[in-house]
Amino acid sequence: MSSATDTQATSDSSLGTTLQGSWRWLLAAGAIIAVLGIIALFAPFVTGVSLTFVVGVLLIAGGILHFISAFRAQGWGGFAWQMLLGFVAVIAGLALILNPVLGLFTLTILVIAYLFVSGIVEIIMGISLRGERNWFVSIASGAIGILLAALLWVGFPSTAAWAVGVLFGVNLLVSGISMVFIALGARREMQPVEFDQPAEAGGA
DSSP, X not given: OXXXXXXXXXXXXXXXXXXXXXXXXXXXXXXXXXXXXXXXHHOHHHHHHHHHHHHHHHHHHHHHHHHHHHXXXXXXXXXXXXXXXXXXXXXXXXXXXXXXXXXXXHXXXXXXXXXXXXXXXXXXXXXXXBTXXXXXXXXXXXXXXXXXXXXXXXXXXXXHHHHHHHHHHHHHHHHHHXXXXXXXXXXXXXXXXXXXXXXXXXXX
């Protein structure tokens, strides 16, 4: 029992040390994500169409990879299935790119899944960061992401034209702010150490 407790304490200490050593990167990433969220909120329709286009490109890229893997392994029993998967992915990608507005309805389902899964991940991350300053902000951010996913599902499909961009923007903004709070908390934890070092040098 004592060994398990010591292992958990060592893991938490290592995580805290890593976070304190990279708080500047976390702060910068959080600020950028928050700004992207604000932009998405001011242009929800454009954001939704853009996301649809990006998903289309990714589907086409995935389809091409299926084709490549199929031809590089000729004679493999799964050749026909790889070709079929590649064909479906390319057709779906082209459909989204050629008509991204209608693709918003499909993308709405994907955004719901993203908000739900990312919310769960942020809650788990917050629990793993317990003991760090502002660790609860990550849990709150995850809960908001799950709530947004539920609201989008309830309003589907009538709100798909604007809700995708708005909810995606809100999620980015909240996630970015939570990252900034966690980074600032790690920075405050480091301040006593940073101030003690010159004092020790002067005393020496």
